[in-house]
Amino acid sequence: MTSVPADAPALEMRGITKRFGATSALEGVDLVLRKGDVHALLGENGAGKSTLVKILSGALRPDRGEMRLAGRPYHPADPLHGRRSGVSMIYQELNLAPHLTVEENIMLGTEVHSGGFLKRRDVRKKIKDTLTFLHHPEIGLDVPVRQLSVGSRQIVEISRAIMDKARILVMDEPTSSLAREDTERLFEVIRKLKAEGVSIIYISHFLEEVREVADAYTVLRDGQNVGAGRMAEATLDAIIQLMVGQKIADLFPRVKGRAFGSPLIRDINTRLSTAEADPRGEPGAPAAVDHERGEVALSLNGLKGVRMAEAVSLDLHRGEILGLAGLVGAGRTETLRAVFGLDPRQSGWVEIGGVKALKLKPWQMIQRGFGLLSEDRQGEGLALARSLTDNITLSRFGPYRRWGFLSLKKRSRAALQWMGELKIKAQGSGQAVAGLSGGNQQKVALARLLHQDADVLLLDEPTRGIDVLSKAQIYDWMSRLAARGKGILFVSSYFPELLGVCDRIAVFFRGQVVDVRPAAGWSDESLMAAATTGKG
């Protein structure tokens, strides 16, 4: 046995290479994680971050490369091996068994037992403590996970990971569905674990979060290392440049007659922006647009769907982006679903262009020019086994149909166009969506909605898992659509983006709209206050 140096890093990955068929996801990637560090793993969508950490956890096997845990060679055969070696992971795609309860999911794979028989009593108390610690005591231990919202599920995953007593904890976009408050709770946990000597790999597209919590970083681009270092010595600006290979102008679109909402946003934007913003050329720096508020496109009148806690009234105008802010479980998703006819309505009604619309099904809503982007892209956003073309064109076939038959060529050409537009990384328009990275899948879902060319867009966390540059681009798209007179309902748990792109913002608290104001009337702090206390 070789002697292990005492100061060996917690984890060393060297020359990791991984191919998926014709796609080369990782090409000789290195990563060194010091003991007790929070190490940020950064990169664009499809850069290979998830693939790298899946190799670390044992979910995937590398084609080539070396790994050492605390100086000892480490070649996990399967996730169980990884977990036993002290590597615990929160996967990007939610990783829960829907029929099992919260308790069963949290203990899955690490059940306490004697002679194969379960011992549950002590465990339940610990889980309850953890959930309380994360400020989510309302999540019941005996509720089947399929009854939880996406946000709550993420909390369950986090609980599972932190109860694992791992030496290395990997978090692949743990906060993509969380609101600010929950994120902060998570950071508290991270700091505590760090103090206990746990090393953490943290993947996120929220760069200011990363700055706040990380000690070191590694940046990947196209499956290769492009930079690494200590966070304290780096600027966000430089990191972004490493990630995307170019500079970024404005994160948020410029709308005429509107100053950026809050000091925080202004701060981020100035930090993100470079001195010389080219007004054209670069995708991040479009010309300023003008949002002209038109007549009411959609109005909810005491609408209450079966899953909603309270009735909701709201108006959305043409040419505006109306943000819906709130905490996890505030009821925004349910509101969108009820509007779109995915959930049956219990009371109240919806007016579309001033006309009362009762009991509309999703296909009828689409006929009336509505489109919905689901927060649950794998569950109901995408047909994962089908090609990009199929997914992108699924809600509008009109242009490719003649005498009842489709022109496959035209259709895939349109898909390719959208792939270019949103910079979707894929082998081609015929590739199955399942093989794309998380962020690229989200972009496909978005491309589907944009291709549909709806008049009223209902967007539920549209930028979930999308990298900084693409986010800027998506904000820009939204802004331009609004400028063309479309109405957009924009649900997000990430307040800066609400403040950055919305014309008005409504705050949800326990299923109710507590306040609606123009974006300029809100600040990060006041949004948070309204969302957590229900008082505007």
Place this chain on the structure above:
Amino acid sequence: GGKGSAPAAGEAKSLKIAVIPKGMTHEFWKSIHAGAAQAAKELGVEILWKGPQKEDDRAQQITVVEDVISRGVDGIVLAPLDDRALIRPVQDAVRDKIPVIIIDSGLQGRDYISFVATDNYQGGVLAARRMGELLRGKGPIFMIRYLEGSASTAERERGFLETVTKDFPGLRLLVKDQYTGATTETAYQLGENLLGRFPDVEGVFCPNESSTFGVLRALQESGLAGKVKFVGFDSSPKLIQALRDGHLHGLILQNPVKMGYLGVTRMVQHLRGQTIPDRVDTGVTLVIKETMDTPENKALLSPDLSILDR
């Protein structure tokens, strides 16, 4: 209802007799049903006609016997799917004082009071003789089998095979181990595939109605009907037509109506305290084109089932 489990009960109330066939969807069982119904009508008793839910399933037939015992009847007339498997349910019946008469196929042991059946082996012998006569004792032939584990057809097959090897060594058996399976369609396919391989076959024997009919269709379709000497078993309108057309050169017929009739009659006689013979042979008959229009054979070929319509 359900009071009459005592045997040899008085004449006052109507007797209830269960008749349990092997299956319910062949013409053959229909004829047995008709015979049983005829006897029931004449003797003023009631019959309960019930076969296994899946055709030819031993386990299911045991279940039916047990259920009928539970229900309570005065006697059971049973065509056992297996000479061993049905012993115990029959014993159960006897223990419950329900007498049993066996029809169609044999049962080991002596728990039943009488056995009313065709001599299946003899049927195979008749078929082999007819084949030998038709081909003048030499030529390539098929012996097609019906279903794995079906005892009565296996007897016929054995009778045929043994007679051929003993009396007609000139008949060359090209095929003797192929089973048609339970349905006409599978028999049809088997026939086609065999004829594809051995188009110069001169004689074919099939041991029951569904196999005869399936293979007949295959012969007709490949234009060999009439040229190939074909001996089958049992009757149905299409087979009668084929006999008339010269596509079939002999049918071995049993007398299912008689079997059903005698089964019920003997049971009633037993219940009424008469002694009955313990073996009744209902006979097998070879019918050929020339003899098919005699009244007796006509009755065998197309039994009168009209009693079932009422």
Place this chain on the structure above:
Amino acid sequence: MRIVRQQTRLQTLINLLAPFLGLILILAIFSSMPDIQSRFLRLANLKSVATQSVIVALGALGMTLVIIGGGIDLSAASNIALSSVVTAYAINAGLPPLLAVGLGILTGGAVGFVNGALITRLRLVPFIITMGMMGIARGVAKWIADNQKIDAPLTWVNELMAKSPRPSWLMLAPGVWLMIVFAVAMAVVLRYTVFGRHVFAIGSNEAAARLCGVRTNRAKIIVYAIAGLFCGLSGVMEFSRLTVGDPTVAVGLELDIIAAVVIGGGSLSGGEGSILGSMIGVFIMAFLRNGCTMMGWPNYIQEIIIGVIIVAAVSLDRIRHRRPT
């Protein structure tokens, strides 16, 4: 909140009773038929239905496990036939009955193990593997039996399914007792052991289970092997009942077994199901058949009724589980 609580309690009560609803309904219907009234619920009839159910029930115990784990086993019925033939063959060959029984059960287990191994190694859907195995096992059974049934001498094995068991204090056939014991054992395994929970997790989301460190492949192989062992035992019972080894027995029985599990609340997409439910499913089907036969209804009526009942029972279960609309 208070209303919610009450609703939940009512729901709990309904949920507790509902599985039995279908069974109770069927018992009620038949025992009110004037023709068979007095005999339907008699001890003798109940005993005979219990004995008749053993074979399907044992198969259903394994199938419940398989279905909860997100799989399906179409080879169950063929496996039963094969095991019964092997048992008969072994007894016929002069092996001590106990050894023959063991051999029969192990044959079933081996078939199940091969199913599991192929499913996990080749990563194929269980439907296909077990459909292939269905043909293979049936073919092998016919081969061993040389296309005939095997007549084996009577031994104590044939007493296992005797409606009137030898030591009369047993009351029920030993096979029925075995069924009860194994049903309880399996219910305990599913509810109180790590393995049981893993089976639920695999059926609910196999990828998640794997990523959480569940040895999914091992668990699945065990699941199919256990199912196979139950088929083996069921085959022994079939032999005991028939007193012969019949390679053509139980054709299509896999659908009865699956139906029982599904009527009992098992979900073919995995993650749901219970032993109690499956047993109720078995008895619903058994009493239906029994009642129809006692009534002397034609088989086609029986076929239609059973078809309707399958649909109805599952719809009922569905409505019961649906969230209030």
Place this chain on the structure above:
Amino acid sequence: MRIVRQQTRLQTLINLLAPFLGLILILAIFSSMPDIQSRFLRLANLKSVATQSVIVALGALGMTLVIIGGGIDLSAASNIALSSVVTAYAINAGLPPLLAVGLGILTGGAVGFVNGALITRLRLVPFIITMGMMGIARGVAKWIADNQKIDAPLTWVNELMAKSPRPSWLMLAPGVWLMIVFAVAMAVVLRYTVFGRHVFAIGSNEAAARLCGVRTNRAKIIVYAIAGLFCGLSGVMEFSRLTVGDPTVAVGLELDIIAAVVIGGGSLSGGEGSILGSMIGVFIMAFLRNGCTMMGWPNYIQEIIIGVIIVAAVSLDRIRHRRPT
């Protein structure tokens, strides 16, 4: 992320040929057997295999659609039997043959429609509904036929499946031509129509399809109705072939049909499958049966071989599709 173009091209070639691989293999094996060499690939034998395949093939056309849409239809075989009985009954009752054929096909369609309606209305898994319907349709067929074969007078309907068709320039039985025409039509529907794309989407992720404006319920009802119509047509062909309406025909055939679709690359979890593949699957099974019979191998060997082939064919397909890990 870099893409290696050449590999993709090779992959394409393999993908193009691979579906035929199994079929070619089987043809090669049997035509190299000295015993039947000279006869196996003869036109007469090919014609008879083609005719034998029609019934399964028509069923498989509908089943492909159902399976791509994420469903399954266990009632297919019973439906075929029912339709053939109805056709025979109608002809016997003196209806003009064309009307009788129409009635037969519509019966099949009606059964399919009911399947679809129940599946969408009751929101039950197709496995259960169609399993229930399997019993119901079979029972009704036996009822109509009064447990017997229905003898119908010979008409032109019986020419549909004649191996040597009347106008001899037809070469193949009209039924074979129908099969070819419908196969092409269904392939076009699946690939070039909105409906076809919707079916793929529903099979892949029903929730996503619904959200994208696909009228999933309507599409599913249509899918099952079409599958039913194909079963109806298949039933007419069965009647044409047998010249009688036999309610016990085609028992268990649904598994053959499903096997053909799956051998041809259909995925039981939905979203995958092709008409070409399913047709190849049908012919693989038909040539296997044909070859085994011609070789004179015992049936149990045939059963075992077919079981093995099902597993092997699907494994092959699986390996072909597997991304290297």
